[in-house]
Amino acid sequence: MKDFLELAAERYSCRKFSNKPVEEEKIQKILHAARLAPTAKNGQPQYIVIVKSEEMRNRMKEASPCTFDAPVIFVMCGDVKDGWHDPYTGRSRAEMDVSIATTHMMLEASDIGLGSTWVCMMNPYKAHEILGLPEHIFPYCMLPVGYPADDARPSERHTSRREISEFTKEV
Numbered sequence: 329m330k331d332f333l334e335l336a337a338e339r340y341s342c343r344k345f346s347n348k349p350v351e352e353e354k355i356q357k358i359l360h361a362a363r364l365a366p367t368a369k370n371g372q373p374q375y376i377v378i379v380k381s382e383e384m385r386n387r388m389k390e391a392s393p394c395t396f397d398a399p400v401i402f403v404m405c406g407d408v409k410d411g412w413h414d415p416y417t418g419r420s421r422a423e424m425d426v427s428i429a430t431t432h433m434m435l436e437a438s439d440i441g442l443g444s445t446w447v448c449m450m451n452p453y454k455a456h457e458i459l460g461l462p463e464h465i466f467p468y469c470m471l472p473v474g475y476p477a478d479d480a481r482p483s484e485r486h487t488s489r490r491e492i493s494e495f496t497k498e499v
């Protein structure tokens with residue numbers, strides 16, 4: 329069995345997908361990973377739109393240049409009404425909660441042989457309109473998912489990481 333660091337190192341942003349559809353069972357596993365994610369005060373503000381139809385996947389291109397023609401796009405939203413607000417700034421922490429759920433999903437997708445890319449290059453207002461979301465549901469990012477194309481490769485950024493000493497300070 330793969331250990332966590334092996335999985336984290338293997339995962340890369342996949343931007344080219346095969347036409348093979350993603351099985352419903354795998355979609356459910358990815359959603360289960362989102363369900364298991366920890367959230368502030370267990371508020372569970374994540375709300376996920378699963379975009380599968382060709383029509384809606386094409387429409388999502390109006391909101392983002394980064395759909396990569398993936399067979400499934402998870403649009404990762406948060407309920408900004410229900411999420412926990414920290415008492416110091418009054419800010420909703422829904423974006424953090426949704427980020428953790430997205431991370432879980434990205435790693436689960438990789439673990440079951442699927443590729444994905446976290447996409448923030450998305451007009452949230454356009455996505456909101458296209459998906460017919462209620463006011464209090466805000467789309468933060470997307471996760472296009474599918475089987476990697478035969479010639480899909482990690483970009484050079486995948487192996488470009490700062491040294492631990494460059495982003496830490498011990499006190």
Ligand SMILES: Cc1cc2nc3c(=O)[nH]c(=O)nc-3n(C[C@H](O)[C@H](O)[C@H](O)COP(=O)(O)O)c2cc1C
Pocket residue numbers: 339340341342343394445446447448449450482483485486487
């Ligand atoms: C918060 C976030 C936003 C990102 N947005 C985009 C995006 O809009 N388009 C894209 O092609 N990649 C996007 N990426 C992927 C990053 O470019 C990628 O993770 C980084 O270059 C490292 O490469 P790797 O994921 O292959 O290891 C995003 C990643 C994160 C974590």
